[in-house]
Amino acid sequence: MSSTTIDDKYRIVIEKRIRKKVKIKPGDRVIVEPVDDTTLKVSVLSNEKVSLEEDPAWKVLHKFVKARKKVSPEKLHEFMEEEVWKA
Numbered sequence: 001m002s003s004t005t006i007d008d009k010y011r012i013v014i015e016k017r018i019r020k021k022v023k024i025k026p027g028d029r030v031i032v033e034p035v036d037d038t039t040l041k042v043s044v045l046s047n048e049k050v051s052l053e054e055d056p057a058w059k060v061l062h063k064f065v066k067a068r069k070k071v072s073p074e075k076l077h078e079f080m081e082e083e084v085w086k087a
Contacts, residue, residue, distance in 0.1 A: 002015040022044050029045040052058045
């Protein structure tokens, strides 16, 4: 366990042995969550460099889907107008 002081910009310095143990470096992102009135939980976001092609969300959003049938631009516009007015 270590203690640190919060500066006037609410920043803290993480002790070197803790930084080494969790393998964080400048620029890494962390999540800070309150546990109760006096306790914070700090979680390090993954510091692995993952290519976009390996990201599951990227795969879903960039997967090409073959259309079963062609839709004319006019028909597509008509469909979109109908959907807007349903809401």
